[in-house]
Each structure stands twice: as C-alpha cells, then as structure tokens.
Amino acid sequence: MSDRLQQEAMVTEERQQESTEKEESIPRRSRNRKYRLTGSLPAKIIAFFLLAGSCLAGLLFTGFCIYIGINGYYTEGRNAAITDAMRKECMDTLYEFASLVDWGDIEEARKLCENKNIDIQLIWIDERGRDNVLLDTGEGRDGTVIMDLHQPFRGESGEVSVNRHTMKEDQQYLYRAFIDMDFPCDDNFRRSAEEAIRLYELRYGAAGLAVGSILFCIICFIFLLCSAGHRxxxxxxxxGVLTGIPLDVLTVIFFCGAMFFTYILFNFISFMDDLSQVVTLAVGGTILLVCMTFYFMDFALRVKRGRCWRSSLIFKILRGIWRGGGFLIGRIPLVITTVMVYFGICILELVGVTLFVRAEAGVLLWALEKVILLFLILYIAVTCKKLLNASRALAEGRGDYEVNTAGMFGEFKEHGENLNGLGQGIARAVAEKIKSEHLKTELISNVSHDLKTPLTSIINYTDLIYEETARAGKQVSDENSDAACAAMDNCRPEEVDRAKIAEYAEVLLRQSRRLKKLMEDLMEAAKATTGNLEVNPESCEVGVLLSQAVGEYQQRMEEKELELITRQPEEPVKIMADGRHLWRVFDNLLNNICKYAQEKSRVYLSVEEKEGRVLIIFRNMSKYALNLPADELEERFVRGDKSRHMEGNGLGLSIAKSLVELQKGQMEILVDGDLFKVTVSFPCDSGLWYLQAHPNSL
Incomplete structure (x- = not known):
C-alpha cells in the first residue's frame, strides 16, 4: 500500500511540474492582463490624493477668478482695475479728512496727506454753482485719479472758519481726492495698486489653472468609478464595505450628511472676510467631494454587479408587499376575487357620484366608468372563449392545439399556459406511445426471426438425418413414428452415409450453439439492464486489456483485409472497472467491427486522457448504409444490416452500453454518413476508490 501511495504522490508531483511549466510557457503579457491599473490599491490611494488636491486647487482658483471677476478685472482695463482697488482706501481717507474738518482741526487735516500719494481739496459750491476751493493739501495734480465725496458739515466743535469762510452746519461740501499714479511714496495706496497689478496679470493664468485642476479632478473621479469593485x-x-447597506438608505445617509455639512459650513463662513471665505469653501467642498466619491464608487460597483435596484430597501419593501398581496390574493378563490373587484368598482362609482352628483363632471365620470367596465367585461368574455376552445380541442385529442396567451394577464394567462403544457404533454405521450409500440412490434419481429432461423435449421437437419437413417433401413414411414424407430434399429451402420450424418450434425451443433448464445445474450442483456450483475471494480490498465482483445480478432481482421491503427499514450492509463465486463464490452465492439466494417478499409482504436477521464474510441467505415439514428442502434435486436443476411442478433451494442453504465462509465455512438464511431469513457483511476473501500489501509 505504501508503494502505491508513493507512486501516486510521484504522479501528482509530475502533474504539478507540468502545470508549472505550462504556466511558465505562457507569455508574460497574457499573465499580466489580470493585474490591471484599476485593480491596484496603491493606484486608487494615489488617485484619491490627486482628486482631493486637484479639487482643492480647482476650487481655490475658481474662487479667486470669481473674486477678481466681481472686481472687474476681466471686463475693465488696467487703470480702472487699479482705481477700483484703491477706492476703499481713498474713501476711508476722505471720511477721516471730513471728520477732522467737522471738529475744526484743520492743521491735522493738512498733515493727513503728508508722505502719501493722495491730496484732498475742500470745495464750497456757491449759489451760482461755482467751485470755491477752501482748503488744498497739495499742488500739481496733472495725470491724477480724482474721487469725490459729498459730505454735510456737522460742526462738532462749534463754528469753524476755513480760508475766511465760515462753515455752515448741514451744508453740503465737496471733498475731492487726487491720487498720484506714479506713487512716489510708499503707502497703502501704492501697495493696493501693486496688488491690483499682480491680480490683473494673473487673471487668465488663474482661469487656466482652475479649468485644468477641475478637468484633472474629473479624470481622477472617472478613474475611481472605473476601478470600483476591481482587485x-x-x-x-x-x-465593497458599503455594499451591504441598501442603496436608498445609503443615499439618504450621504445626502443628508452633505446637506447638514453644507448648512454648518455656510453658517461658519458668514463671519469671515472674503479671502477666508474662499479658502474655507474650497476646503469644505473638497471634503464633501471626497465623501461623495465614496458614495458614487459604491453606486458604480452596484451597477457593475447588476444589483443596483435590487439592493435597495424600497425594492425589498415593494417586493414584500407584492408577494404578500399575491399570496393573499392567490389564496382567495377566483369567484370571490371577481365579486370583490366588482364591489370595489361599485364603491368607487358611489363615491364619484356622491361627490359630483350635482355637477356635469359626475355624469362624465359615470360614463367613463361604464366604458371601462364594458371593455373589461369584453376582455374577460373573449379570454374565456379562447380557453373554452382550447379545452374542447384537447378533449377531442388535438394535442398540437395552442392557446395564444399574448394578450392574457394573471390567472387567465397561467391557465392558458397550463392548457398549452397539457397539450404538449399529450402530444409527447402519444409520440412516445407510438414509438414504444413500434419498437415493441419490431422487437417481437426480430426475436421471432432470430429464434426461428436456428430452430428451422435444427428441424430441417433433424429431418434429413431421420430420412437418411430410414432410407438405409428401407422402412421409412412418415406417419408411424414407431415404425421409424424400428427401421432405425434394424439398419446396419455400413448402409448409412456417415459423411452426410457428420455434416448434418455439424449444422445442428452450430445452430444449437447459436440458439444457446442468443438465450445467453438475452439473459445477460436483461441482467445488465436491471443491474443484477455483480461488479467488482479494480484498477485496470486500458491499453493492456484493449491489446489483448485486439489480438483475439487479429486473424478475422486480416481475413477481411482491415488495417488496424491504434493510438495509445506513452504513459499507462488506468481506470476503475470490472475486467470481465470490460473485456465483454471490447469483445462486443470488436466483433461488431469485424461483422459490419467495409473490407479493405481502416479501423482506428485510440485511448486518450482528457479532463480527468479516459476515452476509448472505436472508428470504422460501415459496409452498409446506416439509415438509423444512433439512439436506435443502442436498442435491443436493432441492426445496421436491415436485410439481416449476416449473423448476429442486434444485442451487442445494447449489452455493451448497459455494462459500461453498470461500471459508472459512459458510452456514446456517433453516426456520420458511413462513419461509425463509439466512444467509451471512464474516470481516471486516482486511487480514491481504493482508499474509500479500504479506509484502514493508511
């Protein structure tokens, strides 16, 4: 037993080495096809980081473009953009200057514009509309930007006199600012202008970066969707991790979370300046996009698996309601269901008439309901008529009649399909009955013929022996058997033709043996079909057993000039089978080849091992035209030689098939023109049967 296990282990190791060599022979390119980029975990992690980074950059640049767009950097010129950038600082300075004038601090007002790129004039507009300059902080304002502020004088410190002009309370005065665009002084105006120039020069670059970042973010998003579910x-x-959660529940969780996060974010940024709002919105939008990417990846995974809708809670609830309703309705008889539907229609009609009895709409609703009810009744009547015609046709024995169920619904359609199935079943049963009767008749005819032929020969040659002995005694009596016996007793041996008696006896012996073999074949066929034969499986080497069987028929094949071509694997092939029964299978198949193969043709015998099974294949060219299907050749007493002028009883293939199936094998017959092919297959002997039969052997 240990030697056997060692041999099996060696065989298993050799097969593993062969499989390893086959895998190594596969081109590297075909093996790497399994490892796609969409299934790489590092690629997905990198894509997530790139998605977050590009989203953050895209939102920041987009917010920057919106900010400078609101300030006119895309619609106005360079100088207008600089002016708009300095407007806030200029207005703050004008308000501060006007406040100093209101308090009467004229000197401080003058000093306010020292070492700055701004000068301010206080102008009084008289009744004639002329500008009268009361206070001026600088001269030489050619090429400067002018901004005006109309502000009433409030007189916070009492009476104020400027350049011999007494300021009047609540009177409008003009404060005019002049900004030197050369910016000789380093102040806030200069810094605002420089910042405006930088923003103006970056306006198109920022737009390009925003578009590029958003496109790259979209590419990363699409890649992550494509990679969802791949490993x-x-x-x-x-x-994935979220696949177990119903789709609609997951959708509610993500979108409610997104709405809550957005609400908190907008409340948080309401107290920030513009720059902080842009940065906070960009960071919050990035976080939101990353979270929603997880959701859309899970959604893409469900779509790829084809269970997007079926994995939702709504589908499960609706399916439960549908099944529960169908179960309840299915338990209610059809008549009661019809009555319930009718009363339901009546209740609806009552409600409609009650609501619209005094209106014209009530009459229209009633008429519409009656029209619908009319079509419904007509549909039921036509459907019942179809079903009635089908049942009558089946009652008359017309099994090929079919009901057209295209326009039927519910139990009507189910009943129509049942009638169609019943008709098809009747047609199949009739066809099988006719075939069975035909086979029974043919079986009786064949058995009668095969029994009659040897019996006729036995009777005829017995008569000849009787006549020969009677003639030798010269007392032949066809009517008196006692006289015949006396004649045979009185005859002398030298008067009997011993050569003829020997010839007749040989014929009697041959026909008796033929009759005996027929009876034995019948008994063996009956036992093989019913499984009453004893089977002792053991490890058999197919090639050796087949070679021995071929050797028995070598002379008969040479007499018919049949060229035998055998193909067997180099390594021995073993199967689990009963050697006696397997020999009988080979004997029947080779005997069949010697009887019916075309003279001077080739016979092919091959043994192959394929997918854990051993195939033994017999091929030859038939002498006679094979006009029968392969399944009929497997029946008892069926022969390819319908004229039956050759010896044989038609049991060989039937017995062979039964013996093969009794040993857990398969036998298949293929007829292609004059080509006759038989394939016998058994599982390979892996030693498993022996271990199961002898569990204590280990």
Whole structure:
C-alpha cells in the first residue's frame, strides 16, 4: 500500500511540474492582463490624493477668478482695475479728512496727506454753482485719479472758519481726492495698486489653472468609478464595505450628511472676510467631494454587479408587499376575487357620484366608468372563449392545439399556459406511445426471426438425418413414428452415409450453439439492464486489456483485409472497472467491427486522457448504409444490416452500453454518413476508490 501511495504522490508531483511549466510557457503579457491599473490599491490611494488636491486647487482658483471677476478685472482695463482697488482706501481717507474738518482741526487735516500719494481739496459750491476751493493739501495734480465725496458739515466743535469762510452746519461740501499714479511714496495706496497689478496679470493664468485642476479632478473621479469593485488577480467584481447597506438608505445617509455639512459650513463662513471665505469653501467642498466619491464608487460597483435596484430597501419593501398581496390574493378563490373587484368598482362609482352628483363632471365620470367596465367585461368574455376552445380541442385529442396567451394577464394567462403544457404533454405521450409500440412490434419481429432461423435449421437437419437413417433401413414411414424407430434399429451402420450424418450434425451443433448464445445474450442483456450483475471494480490498465482483445480478432481482421491503427499514450492509463465486463464490452465492439466494417478499409482504436477521464474510441467505415439514428442502434435486436443476411442478433451494442453504465462509465455512438464511431469513457483511476473501500489501509 505504501508503494502505491508513493507512486501516486510521484504522479501528482509530475502533474504539478507540468502545470508549472505550462504556466511558465505562457507569455508574460497574457499573465499580466489580470493585474490591471484599476485593480491596484496603491493606484486608487494615489488617485484619491490627486482628486482631493486637484479639487482643492480647482476650487481655490475658481474662487479667486470669481473674486477678481466681481472686481472687474476681466471686463475693465488696467487703470480702472487699479482705481477700483484703491477706492476703499481713498474713501476711508476722505471720511477721516471730513471728520477732522467737522471738529475744526484743520492743521491735522493738512498733515493727513503728508508722505502719501493722495491730496484732498475742500470745495464750497456757491449759489451760482461755482467751485470755491477752501482748503488744498497739495499742488500739481496733472495725470491724477480724482474721487469725490459729498459730505454735510456737522460742526462738532462749534463754528469753524476755513480760508475766511465760515462753515455752515448741514451744508453740503465737496471733498475731492487726487491720487498720484506714479506713487512716489510708499503707502497703502501704492501697495493696493501693486496688488491690483499682480491680480490683473494673473487673471487668465488663474482661469487656466482652475479649468485644468477641475478637468484633472474629473479624470481622477472617472478613474475611481472605473476601478470600483476591481482587485488585482480577480476577474469578478468584488463587493465593497458599503455594499451591504441598501442603496436608498445609503443615499439618504450621504445626502443628508452633505446637506447638514453644507448648512454648518455656510453658517461658519458668514463671519469671515472674503479671502477666508474662499479658502474655507474650497476646503469644505473638497471634503464633501471626497465623501461623495465614496458614495458614487459604491453606486458604480452596484451597477457593475447588476444589483443596483435590487439592493435597495424600497425594492425589498415593494417586493414584500407584492408577494404578500399575491399570496393573499392567490389564496382567495377566483369567484370571490371577481365579486370583490366588482364591489370595489361599485364603491368607487358611489363615491364619484356622491361627490359630483350635482355637477356635469359626475355624469362624465359615470360614463367613463361604464366604458371601462364594458371593455373589461369584453376582455374577460373573449379570454374565456379562447380557453373554452382550447379545452374542447384537447378533449377531442388535438394535442398540437395552442392557446395564444399574448394578450392574457394573471390567472387567465397561467391557465392558458397550463392548457398549452397539457397539450404538449399529450402530444409527447402519444409520440412516445407510438414509438414504444413500434419498437415493441419490431422487437417481437426480430426475436421471432432470430429464434426461428436456428430452430428451422435444427428441424430441417433433424429431418434429413431421420430420412437418411430410414432410407438405409428401407422402412421409412412418415406417419408411424414407431415404425421409424424400428427401421432405425434394424439398419446396419455400413448402409448409412456417415459423411452426410457428420455434416448434418455439424449444422445442428452450430445452430444449437447459436440458439444457446442468443438465450445467453438475452439473459445477460436483461441482467445488465436491471443491474443484477455483480461488479467488482479494480484498477485496470486500458491499453493492456484493449491489446489483448485486439489480438483475439487479429486473424478475422486480416481475413477481411482491415488495417488496424491504434493510438495509445506513452504513459499507462488506468481506470476503475470490472475486467470481465470490460473485456465483454471490447469483445462486443470488436466483433461488431469485424461483422459490419467495409473490407479493405481502416479501423482506428485510440485511448486518450482528457479532463480527468479516459476515452476509448472505436472508428470504422460501415459496409452498409446506416439509415438509423444512433439512439436506435443502442436498442435491443436493432441492426445496421436491415436485410439481416449476416449473423448476429442486434444485442451487442445494447449489452455493451448497459455494462459500461453498470461500471459508472459512459458510452456514446456517433453516426456520420458511413462513419461509425463509439466512444467509451471512464474516470481516471486516482486511487480514491481504493482508499474509500479500504479506509484502514493508511
């Protein structure tokens, strides 16, 4: 036993080495096809970081473009953009200057514009509309930007006199600012102008970066959607962490979370300046996009698996309601269901008439209901007529009649399909009955013929022996058997033709043996079909057993000039089978070849091992035209030689098939023109049967 196990272990190791060599022979390119980029975990992690980074950059640049767009950097010129940038600082200075004038601090007002790129004039507009300059902080304002502020004088410190002009309370005065665009002084105006120039020069670059970042973010997003469910080394879609949650529940969780996060974010940024709002919105939008990417990846995974709708809670609830309703309705008889539907229509009609009895709409609703009810009744009547015609046709024995169920619904359609199935079943039963009767008649005819032929020969040659002995005694009596016996007793041996008696006896012996073999074949066929034969499986080497069987028929094949071509694998092939029964299978198949193969043709015998099974294939060219299907050749007493002018009883293939199936094998017959092919297959002997039969052997 240990030697046997060692041999099996060696065989298993050799097969593993062969499989390893085959895998190594596969081109590297075909093996790497399993490891796609969409299934790589590092690629997904990098894509997530790139998605977040590009989204953050895109939102920041987009917010920057919106900010400078609101300030006119895309619609106005360079100088207008600089002016708009300095407007806030200029207005703050004008308000501060006007406040100093209101308090009467004229000197401080003058000093306010020292070492700055701004000068301010206080102008009084008289009744004639002329500008009268009361206070001026600088001269030489050619090429400067002018901004005006109309402000009433409030007189916070009492009476104020400027350049011999007494300021009047609540009178409008003009404060005019002049900004030197050369910016000789380093102040806030200069810094605002420089910042405005930088923003103006970056306006198109920022737009390009925003578009590029958003496009790259979209590419990363699409890649993550495509990679959802893919893993390296696996061809199937792998479920994710969120796949177990119903789709609609997951959708509600994500979108409610997104709405809550957005609400908190907008409340948080309401107290920030513009720059802080842009940065906070960009960071919050990035976080929101990353979270929603997880959701859309899970949604894409469900779509790839084809269970997007079926994995939702709504579908499960609706399916439960549908099944529960169908179960309840299915338990209610059809008549009661019809009555319930009718009363339901009546209740609806009552409600409609009650609501619209005094209006014209009530009459229209009633008429519409009656029209619908009319079509419904007509539909039921036509459907019942179809079903009635089908049942009558089946009652008359017309099994090929079919009901057109295209326009039927519910139990009407089910009943129509049942009638169609019943008709098809009747047609099949009739066809099988006719075939069975035909086979029974043919079986009786064949058995009668095969029994009659040897019996006729036995009777005829017995008569000849009787006549020969009677003639030798010269007392032949066809009517008196006692006289015949006396004649045979009185005859002398030298008067009997011993050569003829020997010839007749040989014929009697041959026909008796033929009759005996027929009876034995009948008994064996009956036992093989019913499984009453004893089977002792053991490890058999197919090639050796087949070679021995071929050797028995070598002379008969040479007499018919049949060229035998055998193909067997180099390594021995073993199967689990009963050697006696397997020999009988080979004997029947080779005998069949010697009887019916075309003279001077080739006979092919091959042994192959394929997918854990051993195939023994017999091929030859038939002498006679094979006009029968392969399944009929497997029946008892069926022969390809319908003229039956050759010896044989038609039991060989039937017995062979039964013996093969009794040993857990398969036998298949293929007829292609004059080509006759028989394939016998058994599982390979892996030693498993022996271990199961002898569990204590280990």
């Amino acid at each position: 390296s080394g696996q061809n199937d879609i792998v479920p």
